[in-house]
Amino acid sequence: MNHYDVLIIGAGHNGLTAAAYLSKAGKRVLVLEKRPVIGGFCVGENDTPALAPFPRGILRPDIIRHLSLERFGLNPAPVSTDLISLLPGGRQLVLSADTAKTVDSISQFSKTDAARWPAFVRFIERAAAFLEAAYATPIPRLPKFSLAEGIPLAQLALKLRALGPKDMHNVIRLLPMTVKELLDEWFESEELKAAIATLGIHNANLGVMSAGSAYNLLHQYLIRGGSSPERNGRGWGQPVQHTHQVIAALEQAARAYGAEIRLNAEVARIMVENDRVTGVRLHSGEHLAASTVLSSVDPKTTFLRLVTPEPLDPEFVWQAQRIKMRGVTAKLQLTLASSVHPLEAIRASASSSVFIIAPSLTYLERAYDAAKYGQISEKPYLEMTPTGNLLSIHFQFAPYFLKPSAWNEETRRILAQTTWNTLNEYAPHLQSEITNLKSLTPLDLETTFALTEGDPHHGQILLDQFFFMRPLPGYADYKTPIEGLYLCGSGTHGGGGVSGIPGRNAAKSVLA
């Protein structure tokens, strides 16, 4: 029987990142993946990149460096794309890493706003850099931590202070704000505010007028590649890097460092004896032993389904049950007749851009209102990512918890029809080009990609699920109440998005 030091559940980007780090450090690692393909939600069914919940993403630069991912085919410094807001009457607003280009575009709407843009980007950059530092800091259990554990926290506090009093106040103040309040303080153009505000509600069960949406804006900006010296201002669009390329590089790296990966190997149970992990049991009945197990599956599934509740404290179980997932995102994929750029007629030059439909803050808030009452938005916020003749569409809000009935063929039809109607309004020429439309409802995201409640972030990006409270209060150090069992997925500190942060941090926590 093979002996492994570490078993990792799930071959998504975080599972692979942890596998690469751990095998590079000399551990014998086996990754267990339930699907027949590697990549988790980064890779779609039948390997169609466009129908993956995250078609594009970007790993943090230090992970690319540490794992030498460049050697394994990853472009280390991908260009990021423009975020183009399609507005009624064929107008457009472009947010780009290229400041001059953005300023030029904004000035069609407001000269004052155009003048303020560079300062706004600088502020968001500094704030996101602090958030990144926070995500890289191991969080000890509060309030009684050892001196050694306190050092990284103290360093983080010094980083916050190093921002200077004004920025420090502004960063602290930003986190609990509504994204509307934040933007009202900076800008006057409704079109500009709405375009930026999409980052505040992206994948979140929040509206632009919900407190905490400014924090989500910062998080989205970060995971889109913003905030690092070499990527200044690049957090607006999604990076060009397709996530299946990220996955391919991570897989090669993990294997090259010695990790093994088994497909079609669904874990049924995490085995625990005397509060210590002993291995896993697969659905096939096979037992695999290891003293260290990392789960990249979301914390709810890990604690409530893979670990039987018996070894866990009832209060811990109570809290795990209450982790807020509540997905609100559906994904659609359009196949277009020709391989011409789908939105060519309205913008020929932007072959790698991301397009959004978000004409005003009120439009976005009304889209969210529907979700509060379990309805699909009649006028949704859409984000469209073209890849060849495929168009991947992010649809919000399509709540997992629909009322009165759950997701079925009828509600799937409504989802498609609503998308169709919205496109017809903002990109009418597309209609004749569409040859095929596929959709992933939040329920599909759950059944296909094991995203509980269809939440791509494994737990909403909310202030009460942030920092030392993510995934659960007291467990932001990737450890669990079961010795030897670690979490390394998006539901943990720093998680949410294809950044690799949790995989990296969890591996470090195992090796510490």
Place this chain on the structure above:
Amino acid sequence: MPTPTYDAIVIGGGHNGLINAAYLARAGKRVLVLERRPILGGAAVTEEIFPGYRFTEFSYVVSLLRPEIIRELELPRHGLKILPLPSTYTPLPNGDYLAAWADHDDTRRELYRHSPRDADAYDDYARLMVRMAMAVKPLLALVPPDPASLSPRDLLGLWKTARYAASLSEKDLYALAKLITQSSADLLDDWFETDALKGTKSASGIIGTFLGPRSPGTAYVLLHHYMGEIDGAFRAWGFAKDGSGGVTASITHAARALGVEIRTDSPVKQVIVKNGRAAGVALENGDEFHARVVVSAADPKRTFLQFVEPKYFPEDFLTQIRNFRVRGSSGKLNLALSELPNFSPRSPSAARFLASITPDPLTLYRGAVSISPSIEYIERAYDDAKYGQPSRRPYIDIIIPSMIDPDMAPPGHHVMSCFVQYVPYDVEGGWSDERKAQFAENVISTLEEYAPNLRRAIVGMQVITPADIERIAGITGGNIFHGELLLHQLFFLRPAPQWADFRTPLPGYYLAASGAHPGGGVMGAAGKLAAQEILKDWK
């Protein structure tokens, strides 16, 4: 330069201004209070709007007033008398009701009828909230330290705050962190299943705030309202004898006894600045008063943007004050009634049950009546307001003061105070008479669904919108807390970073009202804490 006649001038004779003046006078200072209106009290007043009917116009319940202030200023000796509200009664559209009673066992029985599970959870929930309120309380009595400052005072404050946090158990610390950041809907969904219970409890999370119960941050506002205390018993709300004006009268009496001079009908035009220091005030009628320090008990916007020329403040500071959120979200409907509205349960089984709890059918009218059947109901009320409309079906918190204090209305008649949310300050098209009538009609038609005789009982009606609160009580935006209790407007960020210690960028000028830490309600903490800081600077 004229010699200052006073040690301190306090602008605004609301409860915080009077408390601040009383504490300064208690330390031997010569204090003058200037009030714009002919009566004292600010938003804590009782007025006879219709002959024989006395209304507690704006604020209507007492509970947050700090017990140490009641004790130190000996307010009971000066006439303060608080009559407890024995119940909160939530009538339901289906003719049933839910009530919370002063007697714990009664509440439990009541809840059990709706959900045995909730009845069990209720005790644990109540214990948690009391523990959390206890955990927050010491922070309310603290001058918030600025984490960005390196001054010894701030560093010491930070050390004390950290020490305090470390003294909490791990469990309480995490629970508190959750509570401060989550939505009241999430908090209550974690515990309960009965819609009316969650609706009624979530209502305290939105009061004075322009957020819906599903927005993060509202759980803190809910906790803020848990902080109330009468005779040491948590979560007991009361009604002052003679209404909120009764509270003001006792504080005024105490202040005068300590030597405070008070002038009404004295609207302040401007703060006089000499040699870079606040040196007195000029009234609108041209009179001038001079003092060593000037204290403003007005809201931050008036304090910094109206009373003082902008050149005395740094531009950054003014931007922060302009960005301070003071969106009024609530209004009032004060009704004079010829008979009691009939909120009694229409469902016979519910009526029988109510009779088993209290044989006296009038008991429920001595407590609060809350129109809050579910969280969704309140969230929908919010949806109207965020697009600039008064809620079609608003949350209404009702008390009938004449049932508690018969002196408030002619015999057999009643006054009824309806606190209504949401009523946006920025109503679409602005506040006109038609708009006001529409708002009043929304409230009356909502109430009629629960008390069918209400409309015919109305003999007089006072409608108060946020615009009226601004005009009458002088609070910018008509926000009852002088600034919303949003997370980014609390503690060291209230009213602006660096200036949460009651001082202002203008030496000799202080802020001593709800817009300062720890915020709103008839609490008095800001008035007292500011007095302490002023006296520290005196040395």
